[in-house]
Amino acid sequence: MTKDAIKSTIIKAILEIAPDIEEDEIELNENIQRSLEIDSFDFLKILTQIDRETGVSVPEVDYAKVDTIENMAEYILGHL
């Protein structure tokens, strides 16, 4: 899986879980939760989806490392 493929997986997960978000609102380097008003429940759903599709489960201690889409993709790439 390439980093770009991971990014689109993340974006797809966000759009599925929060259907009222438009794709062009999503910024790769912004904090996912704050910029898109994703609460902790939706964030957990996103991580669940990522776990299902990539097999990488992000432990809670590493949440700070997956705050933006760019960082999340980097993290997942390193843990595949």
Place this chain on the structure above:
Amino acid sequence: MSQFLMPSLGADMESAILMEWLVKKGDKVTKGQVIAEIETSKGVIEIEVFEDGIIEELLVEEETECIVGTPLAIINSDSKETKNTKKETEKNTDIKEEVSKNNEIIEEVVETKNIQIDKEQKERLKVSPAARKKADELGIDLSKITTKDGEIHLAQIESSLSFNSDVPTKKEVKTVEEKIDKKDSMRQAIAAAMSLSNAEIPHYYLETSINMTPALNYLEELNKQRSVEDRILPVALLIRAVVLALQDVPQLNGFWIDNSHQISEDIHPGIAIALRKGGLMTPALLDAKRLNLSETMENLGDLISRTRGGKLRSSEMTKQTITITNLGDLGVQSVFGVIYPPQLAVVGLGAIIDFPWAQDDTLCVRKVMKATIAGDHRATDGRVGASFLDKLNKYLQNPKELL
């Protein structure tokens, strides 16, 4: 034998469309069973029966718009009902009446403040349901139809179609307008309830800082053994702690109705949930004291997704005994709530942040959360609120008790 009426699910609700019956004539129903789906400005709501019985007759057809209080069905109640449950039902009805009385007051506020909107709504109500449905199907703009008495019936729709071949098909525009209308009616309802609250309820506010490090460490250990989707979020732990503290300090859980303080045995916290498109709903996490930590998490997740995307139940819209608001996700440190009448208190939970903390003569860094309570001073004094916050803190320092 009793009539099942279109319930009022909020101050802004005048009517709703009965979308689908989930039972038919002759079906046996039990208290709390969902028997129909209605569409309101807050989305599709599942409505429940309040008693055991048999459906004697369904009085309205599907896709009919009914104003609040319209009889929808006749239910033959179970005569074997024990005295106890009867009493409980009566008590519930009493509270419901009071709540709806209160809603009337709120409605009055809306009326005086917004005569214009009220007038528009009344005008809209003069369209018969069948006519509205037909117009909807055909995409006819109802405001383009004029009649002698101002009322629009099916006949007028049909005649407007045969004589006016150039009736504009405004279906798309209409949907957009309706959406704005719905959002606006939610805004009006919030405005009315909050104005009433600030005008009538003498609030007192208390705040305390809680060291969340023990609770978060405990949660981290717990979550290590769980898959991503079964993880417990801090907010579930917090709600569980609030519910346990309320069992110790029940005076804050209930209602202020007719100048009297009514403590509720059941705990149904209304959870403030922001809608991404704007607006706010506070559906009840029903019977929270019967839920353990995992169940609290599960039911909360379910409640949030149903609030945002789908179907709430009528009991979830009406049974709240207290409100919990959590603005921590956005980094807010303290939130002091406005009490939703006729409730007695709002618990506010802020963000959990790294903070300097003095412990055993040393200064260290801890995860700290500010918890607040806004209480109705008519019903309770600051001491009750203080005792609640103290209990809340104690539970969070001993997170094992929250399982």
